[in-house]
Amino acid sequence: MPQSTPASEPHASLKETARIWFESLRDALCTSFEAIEDAQESSDRPAGRFERTAWQRPTEDASSGGGGVMSIMRGRVFEKVGVNVSTVFGHFTPEFAARIPGAAEDPRFWASGISLVAHMHSPRVPAAHFNTRMLVTRQGWFGGGGDLTPLQLDSAEAIEDAAELHAAFQAACDRHDPAYYPRFKAWCDRYFFLPHRNEARGAGGIFFDNLASGDAAADLSFIQDVGRAFLETYPRIVRRRMGEPWTGADRDALLVKRGRYVEFNLLHDRGTLFGLRTGGNVEAILMSLPPMVKWP
Amino acid sequence: MPQSTPASEPHASLKETARIWFESLRDALCTSFEAIEDAQESSDRPAGRFERTAWQRPTEDASSGGGGVMSIMRGRVFEKVGVNVSTVFGHFTPEFAARIPGAAEDPRFWASGISLVAHMHSPRVPAAHFNTRMLVTRQGWFGGGGDLTPLQLDSAEAIEDAAELHAAFQAACDRHDPAYYPRFKAWCDRYFFLPHRNEARGAGGIFFDNLASGDAAADLSFIQDVGRAFLETYPRIVRRRMGEPWTGADRDALLVKRGRYVEFNLLHDRGTLFGLRTGGNVEAILMSLPPMVKWP
Numbered sequence: 001m002p003q004s005t006p007a008s009e010p011h012a013s014l015k016e017t018a019r020i021w022f023e024s025l026r027d028a029l030c031t032s033f034e035a036i037e038d039a040q041e042s043s044d045r046p047a048g049r050f051e052r053t054a055w056q057r058p059t060e061d062a063s064s065g066g067g068g069v070m071s072i073m074r075g076r077v078f079e080k081v082g083v084n085v086s087t088v089f090g091h092f093t094p095e096f097a098a099r100i101p102g103a104a105e106d107p108r109f110w111a112s113g114i115s116l117v118a119h120m121h122s123p124r125v126p127a128a129h130f131n132t133r134m135l136v137t138r139q140g141w142f143g144g145g146g147d148l149t150p151l152q153l154d155s156a157e158a159i160e161d162a163a164e165l166h167a168a169f170q171a172a173c174d175r176h177d178p179a180y181y182p183r184f185k186a187w188c189d190r191y192f193f194l195p196h197r198n199e200a201r202g203a204g205g206i207f208f209d210n211l212a213s214g215d216a217a218a219d220l221s222f223i224q225d226v227g228r229a230f231l232e233t234y235p236r237i238v239r240r241r242m243g244e245p246w247t248g249a250d251r252d253a254l255l256v257k258r259g260r261y262v263e264f265n266l267l268h269d270r271g272t273l274f275g276l277r278t279g280g281n282v283e284a285i286l287m288s289l290p291p292m293v294k295w296p
Numbered sequence: 297m298p299q300s301t302p303a304s305e306p307h308a309s310l311k312e313t314a315r316i317w318f319e320s321l322r323d324a325l326c327t328s329f330e331a332i333e334d335a336q337e338s339s340d341r342p343a344g345r346f347e348r349t350a351w352q353r354p355t356e357d358a359s360s361g362g363g364g365v366m367s368i369m370r371g372r373v374f375e376k377v378g379v380n381v382s383t384v385f386g387h388f389t390p391e392f393a394a395r396i397p398g399a400a401e402d403p404r405f406w407a408s409g410i411s412l413v414a415h416m417h418s419p420r421v422p423a424a425h426f427n428t429r430m431l432v433t434r435q436g437w438f439g440g441g442g443d444l445t446p447l448q449l450d451s452a453e454a455i456e457d458a459a460e461l462h463a464a465f466q467a468a469c470d471r472h473d474p475a476y477y478p479r480f481k482a483w484c485d486r487y488f489f490l491p492h493r494n495e496a497r498g499a500g501g502i503f504f505d506n507l508a509s510g511d512a513a514a515d516l517s518f519i520q521d522v523g524r525a526f527l528e529t530y531p532r533i534v535r536r537r538m539g540e541p542w543t544g545a546d547r548d549a550l551l552v553k554r555g556r557y558v559e560f561n562l563l564h565d566r567g568t569l570f571g572l573r574t575g576g577n578v579e580a581i582l583m584s585l586p587p588m589v590k591w592p
Binding site: 074080196197255259262263266267273276282286289290291292293294295296 | 370376492493551555558559562563569572578582585586587588589590591592
């Protein structure tokens with residue numbers, strides 16, 4: 001039987017560290033979000049709590065497998081927030097292997113990551129997306145990013161919130177390479193764009209893939225800093241906005257805006273399409289879709 | 297200046313007849329649906345009426361252009377129903393021309409058609425999709441189909457409704473070619489399928505494309521019969537079901553079921569993806585999306 005993991009060092013030696021990081025970051029995010037649910041006392045509804053569901057990747061033999069845990073909370077501040085962690089390994093199909101770094105000559109891969117999407121009750125609180133991941137084939141690399149989707153891109157509040165998250169990501173980037181932030185911010189703007197609407201999905205953030213600086217431990221440290229930046233910043237933004245008043249018309253506008261989010265994820269998001277086409281866990285992949293949407 | 301229309305005869309001689317047919321069928325469908333709105337007297341809401349919006353295809357010179365009219369009604373029986381007619385002409389891009397019959401050597405095309413999607417307030421009334429179209433390049437052909445999407449595929453009512461529409465389509469098909477119905481019914485089942493959910497979008501109907509029997513006038517007559525079958529049958533099904541009682545739980549299940557409709561249209565529907573990628577009218581293309589949807 002072949003080894004169940006490819007031969008890329010030093011990424012291979014970091015796999016367990018990365019997996020544990022993603023899971024501990026998940027725990028910290030869930031704890032932080034549940035504390036926000038507790039803090040929103042003006043609601044009649046009970047404070048939300050995360051529910052966890054584990055899933056296994058279908059497998060034919062011991063050389064592929066793994067799985068993940070979906071954590072989902074339907075609360076009074078967070079209308080629907082999902083935090084997925086997964087650690088999977090196996091073989092890319094020949095079609096995919098040809099397009100994946102290091103997989104052409106050896107299709108075995110290992111991947112671990114965290115992915116988060118938050119859709120909020122209040123139209124005053126921006127929706128958020130965040131993820132980071134580590135991939136190992138004969139090569140190894142990291143990817144990820146995070147961004148905000150406010151209802152009104154040009155409102156003073158949306159500009160303030162976006163500036164705060166952008167600054168936190170910039171600080172995380174600058175600790176590692178001053179070239180990262182401008183590159184990853186532009187990549188985010190380019191990626192989260194709806195060509196058929198000729199509009200941005202949201203207020204941007206950072207996005208990066210195939211990150212392999214030559215120092216795998218430093219790269220892992222970088223995505224940990226990105227994770228901490230999101231963990232420190234987004235909850236602060238939510239707390240600042242969640243008490244602000246809003247109208248039924250605002251809420252209706254939010255439900256329409258969410259339609260653009262669905263259009264992006266189903267028409268363009270490479271992660272979503274990759275997952276659906278490669279037999280990923282459908283519930284986990286589509287957990288990103290908003291709880292209620294209107295196309296009036 | 298080149299002729300603005302390609303040289304396919306006899307389809308070219310039927311263009312005006314086809315355009316007038318699609319527009320008159322649109323008028324008959326809208327009249328029939330507005331009469332249903334009037335008939336639903338138990339509602340507190342006013343009877344819906346169609347609103348029409350014309351759009352022009354952006355054009356650089358007289359060799360391309362055309363446009364369409366969106367008719368949309370937000371009523372008390374029909375939560376959202378759109379009926380688009382369009383008649384457009386121009387040149388396929390080289391990328392598309394290579395894949396379109398008769399367009400490889402001459403990229404000019406003319407296309408006219410009608411497209412309808414109905415999403416209903418009541419979870420007891422199936423949603424419906426219907427379209428027929430005529431294409432002319434150096435060749436000429438017809439395409440179209442119609443199908444129902446009930447909330448519960450296996451309910452006695454859904455089975456009865458589907459059988460009635462299927463029988464009407466079969467009668468329309470059998471008047472022209474007994475091979476049509478089994479072929480077009482199977483094509484519909486194959487086409488309206490969500491592989492990532494491993495489930496059918498709905499209860500089926502018929503679906504066909506590239507129809508060119510060798511007798512263009514007979515083919516036009518066939519799609520007219522398909523249109524009449526839908527016009528006679530779907531309003532009868534709506535009237536039969538619209539007074540049936542339903543619960544809030546049924547309505548919630550309908551909003552979730554509609555998520556599958558969105559997933560199909562944005563992930564798989566060739567017409568939607570073709571339209572969005574070729575700069576079609578976004579509002580007209582996405583008029584098919586349901587007015588309210590849940591991914592809970």
